[in-house]
Amino acid sequence: MDKLVLIDGNSIAYRAFFALPLLNNDKGVYTNAVYGFTTMLLKILEEEEPSHMLVAFDAGKTTFRHNTYGEYKSGRQKTPSELSEQLPVIREMLDAFEISYTELTNYEADDIIGTLSRQAEEKGWDVKIFSGDKDLLQLVSDKTTVALTKKGITNVETYDKQAIAERYGFEPQRIVDMKGLMGDSSDNIPGVPGIGEKTALKLLREYGSIEQVLESIEHITGKKMKERLQDNKEQALMSKDLAIIFRETPLEVKLTELQRGEYDTKKVIDLFKELEFQTLLAKFDYEEEEQDLEDLVFEKVEEVKEEMLGSPSALVVEVPAENYHNAEIWGIAVVNSTGRYFIPIETALESRVFKNWAGNPAEEKYMVDTKRGVVALGWKGIDLTGVTHDMLIASYLIDPSVSSHNVADIAARKHKNIVNSDDAVYGKGAKRSKPEEGALAQHLVRKAEAIFLLKETLEEELKTNEQYELFANLEMPLSLVLGNMETNGVQVDKKQLENMGEELDTKLAGLEKDIHALAGTEFNINSPKQLGPILFEKLQLPVIKKTKTGYSTSADVLEKLGDQHEIIPKLLHYRQVSKLKSTYIEGLLKVIHSETNKIHTIFNQAITQTGRLSSTEPNLQNIPIRLEEGRKIRKAFVPSEQGWSILAADYSQIELRVLAHIAGDQGLLQAFQNDMDIHTKTAMDVFGAAENEITSNMRRSAKAVNFGIVYGISDYGLSQSLGITRKEAQEFIDSYLASYPNVKDYMEHIKEEARENGYVTTLLHRRRYLPEITSRNFNTRSFAERTAMNTPIQGTAADIIKKAMVEVSEALDSRRLKSRLLLQVHDELIFEVPPEEMDTMKELVPDIMEQTMKLDAPIKADVSYGETWYDAK
Incomplete structure (x- = not known):
């Protein structure tokens, strides 16, 4: 058919x-x-x-x-x-x-x-x-x-x-009669003034067509209705005509x-790639074809000689595994002024010449993803230093909104199509495999060639953007710091985690018993199909939202029902504990390294558009701490040496201090300069009250708007977080901005700057591009405006903690201290410290963190320590 x-x-x-x-x-x-x-x-x-x-x-x-x-x-x-x-x-x-x-x-x-x-x-x-x-x-x-x-x-x-009969009560051809009566504002079809859809449907169901309605005017009840129809007969018929x-x-x-035929999958895939439709690309099971590139002449190295390893050299250390800790290195390529070389990994590992060159800081090297190379070689016992250029970091700084910073894509963007993508050479997913040595060598040499050729181009662009200092003095040394942190890893008490899992199982069993008692029946708490009828039929709670499959029992629905029945807080607690068990306890146990008994998380330096670091495998940034059961997970993070302690150094309200500095607002600056509690000070200013009159609720409201301002607060967002009306929330925001007029000026100024330049910057010139700032779509434009306001604040805070990490690491090295930087989580740095260095570290770390960037609102870092990460807070 x-x-x-x-x-x-x-x-x-x-x-x-x-x-x-x-x-x-x-x-x-x-x-x-x-x-x-x-x-x-x-x-x-x-x-x-x-x-x-x-x-x-x-x-x-x-x-x-x-x-x-x-x-x-x-x-x-x-x-x-x-x-x-x-x-x-x-x-x-x-x-x-x-x-x-x-x-x-x-x-x-x-x-x-x-x-x-x-x-x-x-x-x-x-x-x-x-x-x-x-x-x-x-x-x-x-x-x-x-x-x-x-x-x-x-x-x-x-x-x-049938659906039209059920929806409208007449045949499909009567749709145009309905348009004739009610009109259509989107098409500017006038219809009959005063008649809407409800009246039009009633008339058509009773009389038939619009012509029959107009012929039956005298039988229609209602004087006004008759007059409208009588006065607009021609307009009604014209409107119907327009709708046909x-x-x-x-x-x-x-x-x-x-007739449909088979389309050329390659054409579709090529267009998807050009448009960067990664999600849609994933729907296609395709083998990416290699471009027919002219072979580069290179030498396969049987024995590494000093004259091959000139300075500067582009260096590729190929570790295709997503998690590169102790993973197989497929090969090494070096390109410099003397030639192009492919070094099999076995040859490199056995070569004293290569090891000396890799670890010599005076031998200048260019790479892509330096941290990956540092970690991969580090696991093989080879130190890597002297890297002065990183293609990944350079590309990321130039435009953090770009989805891909691999060598092939960067080269293509710079009109140097000299290297195929890894997917084209290695395959994707389950089909990914190591190619024969000749193809592998050619691919790695091409990567190194691209790095070598594009180094000057990328760095010139960084200089044009005033970002070279950020690149050379912050992000480049940070990649080495992060590499060392990843290699060192953080010790985890496996037994402690297992005990916590058993405790959470007991907690879940107790909550399940309570929930079943409150429901008056046993059911599968994790099944929305079973939970919905319990809440909205058996317990008669008000229905908030329905889905295709029944009642919605999502978190936002349950939160709105929080005061309706005591079963709701139990359900929310059950879900939180269940997620802790599956995501964090079981998740952390899975990633403990079999050889080191440590967790070696991967710090992502070139992903977020604000400049913030993120971590994966596992994500240690997201361990929940608002719930006591979640905070206890930190007890499992312990020092790797007997008798050592965990030290945590945390920036105090860093983003608000950055806001005070950037906005130059005297009210905020004075509060920080006088070391006042900023939320109490804000409550005093907004409510016009003395310090001893500020209640906990007033301070909570001030805290919500303080942090909300940093993230581009809206009346809706504030109303949700404080449980007040949108009108009250807007009045609160207005009072805040009246109290801190320079903040309001900053918000307007930065939006205008974004419209003019197409981007905003941090104090260290990190950029975020915002093409959506000129959109005619209100929601799209509003999001871009909020992003324009908060990016300089969040981004500068990210720059500050990154700079502190580099400076603290340099201080540890120069003083030959044994203490190690283990983790960075939000505004917090975590160290493991031997007892003899504790007094030194308690002074050294906060001093460096507070002095790393001079702001008009003094930066403050708080330090605590204990036997575990939990005890250090």
Whole structure:
């Protein structure tokens, strides 16, 4: 059976644009509408399996309907340029999928769809139409269904004749009569003033067509209704006429030309890669092809000689494993002025010449992902120093919004297509494997060649951006610090973790018993299908939200029901404890290294757009500490040496101090300069009260707005965190900004700076690009404005703690102290310290942290210590 799918191109693109945040690839091309449209396209191809397909677009603003009513569709806002720019890319996507599309001068996409659906019906085909426009419901028939987009992109509601009868109470062709009566503000169809959908439906169900309604005016009750219909007869009929889809357009395209065939997967994949649609790429099981690149001449090294290892040299240490701690090194490549060399890892490990060169700080080296190389070689007993350039870090600083900073992608962005991607050479996922030595050697040498060639280009760009100091004096030395931290790892008491797991099991069993008693029955607490009926039917709690499968029992729903029944706090506690057990206790036990009995987390230096470090395998930044059971997990983190202690040094309110400095607000500055409690001071200023009059609730409110300001507070966000109305929250924010006028000035100034430059910077010139700041979409623009306000604050705070890590590490080395920096978590540095160095470290660490950057609001660091990380707080 032939099946024709017709897509209302402009409607779906418009829906996609406003449903998704404003995205763009590294070339600055906006892609959110293309991404959403493509997601819908893939879903349609998979679920509908059409034999024939076409996407219809509007040809222009003027159509034959303007001859009937010149104001048709007037008053519509101009299409945002960010969307207009994407329409040609959507056509490019359709070309890649080999899907036909068309437009027709003087007609709308609806008319094209109407004409083709009629032709298909006459041939006995099934037809399915996709749109966000209810006008197309008039085309529903025995052979044609219409899928209307709902919330999001791919969520649709399909209408056949029965669904229209249930929804409207009449036949599909009466949709145009409804439009004639109620009009349509989006198309500027006037209808009959004062008649809405409810009245229009009532009249049509009772009398039939709009013509029959107008013929029956004297039988209609209500004087005003009669007058409206009588006075607007012609306008009503014209409105109906405007709403009728014209199904006899002079289309040149023939149904037979719309037959679907197999598309060239490579074309689609290449376009996905260009647009950086990584999630969509993952849907395709493809082998990425290597580019046909001319072979580079290199020497495979059987014995490393000193003359091969010149200075400077580009160095590649290839460790394909995601977790590179003690992982296999596949090979090493070196490129310098004397030549190109591939060194098998066995040769390098046996070579005293290579080891001496790698560990010599005077031998200048260029790398990509220095930390990875330092750690990988470190596990093999080889020290690596003297790295002065890191391609990954340079690219990240130039634009942190770019999704990929691997050698191939960086080289391609700089128009040096001299290296294939790792996926093309090694394969992806389960198919990933080590290639034969010749192909491997050629690939590694190409990587080194790209690093060597692009070093000057990247560093010139950093200098142009005033970022070279940040690169050379902060991020480069930090990569070595992080490498040492990863290699050292942090000791974990496995037995302690196992005991905690047993304690949490006991806690969960007790909570489960309490929950079942409160519910009056036993059920699976982890099953929303079982929990929903218990809460909303048996216990009669108010329904907050429903999903396709029943009642929503999500965390936000339960929190709103917190004071409705004592079962709710128990359920929330149960979920928190259950997550602690599975994610943190079991998760940490899985990643304890079999040889060292330590956890060797990976610190990600080039991921976040604010400059903050993150950690993975495991993520030690997210161990929850608000819940006592979560905080206790820190008891398992212990010193690696007998008799040593854990020392924690924590920046005090660093982001608020940065805000006070950047904004130059005297009220905030004085509070910090006088070492006042900043939240009490804010409460005094906002509430106009003396210090002894400030209650705990007043201080809590002040604390919420203080930290909220840093993250671009909104009245809604503050109302949610404080449990007050949006009006009260806005009044509180207004009072805050009136108390600290320079903060308000800063917020306005930084948004304007972002609009002018397209980016904002930290005090050390770290950049974050914000193309969305000029979006016409309110939500998209508002997010960018909040980001503009908080990035200089968060980013500067990140720079400060990174700088402190470098300076503390240098101090430990220069003083030959045994103490080790183990972890960085948010604004906190964690050390392990021998007893004889504790007094020194208690003074040295906070002193360096407080002096690392001079701010008008003095930086303060608090120090504590104990037998475990838990005891150190």
